[in-house]
Amino acid sequence: MLEAQLPTDLADGAILREMTLHDIEAVHTAELALFPADAWPVEMFLAELTHPSRAYVVLELDGKIIGYAGAMSVADTADIQTIAVLPEYEGRGFGRAMLDFLHREVAARQAERVLLEVRADNPRAQDLYRRSGYEHIHTRPHYYRDGVDALIMQKRLKGTEND
Ligand SMILES: CC(C)(COP(=O)(O)OP(=O)(O)OC[C@H]1O[C@@H](n2cnc3c(N)ncnc32)[C@H](O)[C@@H]1OP(=O)(O)O)[C@@H](O)C(=O)NCCC(=O)NCCS
Numbered sequence: 001m002l003e004a005q006l007p008t009d010l011a012d013g014a015i016l017r018e019m020t021l022h023d024i025e026a027v028h029t030a031e032l033a034l035f036p037a038d039a040w041p042v043e044m045f046l047a048e049l050t051h052p053s054r055a056y057v058v059l060e061l062d063g064k065i066i067g068y069a070g071a072m073s074v075a076d077t078a079d080i081q082t083i084a085v086l087p088e089y090e091g092r093g094f095g096r097a098m099l100d101f102l103h104r105e106v107a108a109r110q111a112e113r114v115l116l117e118v119r120a121d122n123p124r125a126q127d128l129y130r131r132s133g134y135e136h137i138h139t140r141p142h143y144y145r146d147g148v149d150a151l152i153m154q155k156r157l158k159g160t161e162n163d
Helices: 021-034 042-049 094-108 123-131
Strands: 015-018 054-061 064-074 077-085 113-119 135-140 150-156
Touching: 015 094, 021 042, 021 054, 021 064, 021 077, 042 054, 054 094, 064 094, 077 094, 094 113, 094 123, 113 123, 123 150
Parallel strands: 077 113
Antiparallel strands: 015 054, 054 064, 064 077, 113 150, 135 150
């Protein structure tokens, strides 16, 4: 169950709502297209959705799933597990809106900091995270299956829940 208020002012009348088991097939299809080297298997989404420490949302436009995102929150630390928008819907603020929502959600669950991993060759996502208050704190060399490094980024939430 989500704790924070979902946004209602998204571009093009898109709707952000909690992900359910019924969404997994569509989300997995998008996942294969968006992360060809590192796509999660269906079982991973199933395990994530059934875990109470997780919060997952989908972005829906005209009945179609065009984006999704999820976070894990344990004690004072949260992780952005995944975030994605289909390429034809990029640049309309959807990525930012999902990230902002997850920050509010994990803050409501008592997180004081949020961590995430991002591919070193994904400047677009890194920009979004920097502009959302994340700092690069560590690099994991050759973390991804194709040998690309992971940047570990952190955002402090305490007192800045609405950043
Ligand atoms: C990263 C991703 C989620 C961003 O989603 P999005 O909906 O395009 O993001 P937004 O429209 O909210 O834009 C985010 C920022 O990028 C900027 N931006 C928008 N369009 C842009 C473009 N064409 N080129 C560069 N920057 C752009 C915006 O100004 C915005 O910054 P701001 O919020 O400070 O104004 C999306 O590109 C994506 O799914 N990529 C593929 C999967 C991926 O890489 N996921 C992240 C894995 S760690």
